[in-house]
Amino acid sequence: xVQLQESGPGLVKPSETLSLTCTVSGxxxxxxxxxxxxxxxxxxxxxxxxxxxxxxxxTNYNPSLKSRVTISEDTSKNQVSLKVSSVTAADxxxxxxxxxxxxxxxxWGQGTLVTVSS
Amino acid sequence: QSALTQPASVSGSPGQSITIPCTGTSxxxxxxxxxxxxxxxxxxxxxxxxxxxxxRPSGVSYRFSGSKSGNTASLTISGLQAEDExxxxxxxxxxxxxxxxxxxxxGGTKLTVL
Numbered sequence: 001x002v003q004l005q006e007s008g009p010g011l012v013k014p015s016e017t018l019s020l021t022c023t024v025s026g027x028x029x030x031x032x033x034x035x036x037x038x039x040x041x042x043x044x045x046x047x048x049x050x051x052x053x054x055x056x057x058x059t060n061y062n063p064s065l066k067s068r069v070t071i072s073e074d075t076s077k078n079q080v081s082l083k084v085s086s087v088t089a090a091d092x093x094x095x096x097x098x099x100x101x102x103x104x105x106x107x108w109g110q111g112t113l114v115t116v117s118s
Numbered sequence: 119q120s121a122l123t124q125p126a127s128v129s130g131s132p133g134q135s136i137t138i139p140c141t142g143t144s145x146x147x148x149x150x151x152x153x154x155x156x157x158x159x160x161x162x163x164x165x166x167x168x169x170x171x172x173x174r175p176s177g178v179s180y181r182f183s184g185s186k187s188g189n190t191a192s193l194t195i196s197g198l199q200a201e202d203e204x205x206x207x208x209x210x211x212x213x214x215x216x217x218x219x220x221x222x223x224x225g226g227t228k229l230t231v232l
Binding site: 044045046060062096101104105106110111 | 165170175210226
């Protein structure tokens, strides 16, 4: 059974960089698409982007976030990471990592709340 | 890219059937068969219940079904049960913004089982 666990700081200051890690167990990250998705408190879901290991770690990002987002991988640790730069209060959300096919998500982590505040 | 349109809420009684529509455009729902549906209970991660318009993942109840007509996809839940009370989100591949495409979600629908 594949399990995903997000980790990282729960509080980030405005203008700084948000950094999260997703540790995958029960399967290798070398296959499938690995996405990050976020959900502001009380609001809907927003796809951030994915990394696809099968093609040497190619990435694809939500156009609205592309200038601030980087998704990377560490196959030796079976981890996928997310960085969002120049954060504002609008980036406050529960951040999920998820495994999927190209455009759907079949396994999700439990999510981690990141608050942007000084 | 604009979010897909879902009603804010729907309700039904146990045993009844309900349908949740998800309206997009020819760049997303209408133009591709990559519509998915997710169930989310309070405080929990979303769960995939339908993918590629009308396919159920292993372990998802047969009571969940999906369909599409034009630019509108639909999720139907038959034989409503109390445990079905949750938020439901649709998503679709969209080719509107970039060469590779991206994913757009609906705003979510709260299902209340009366």
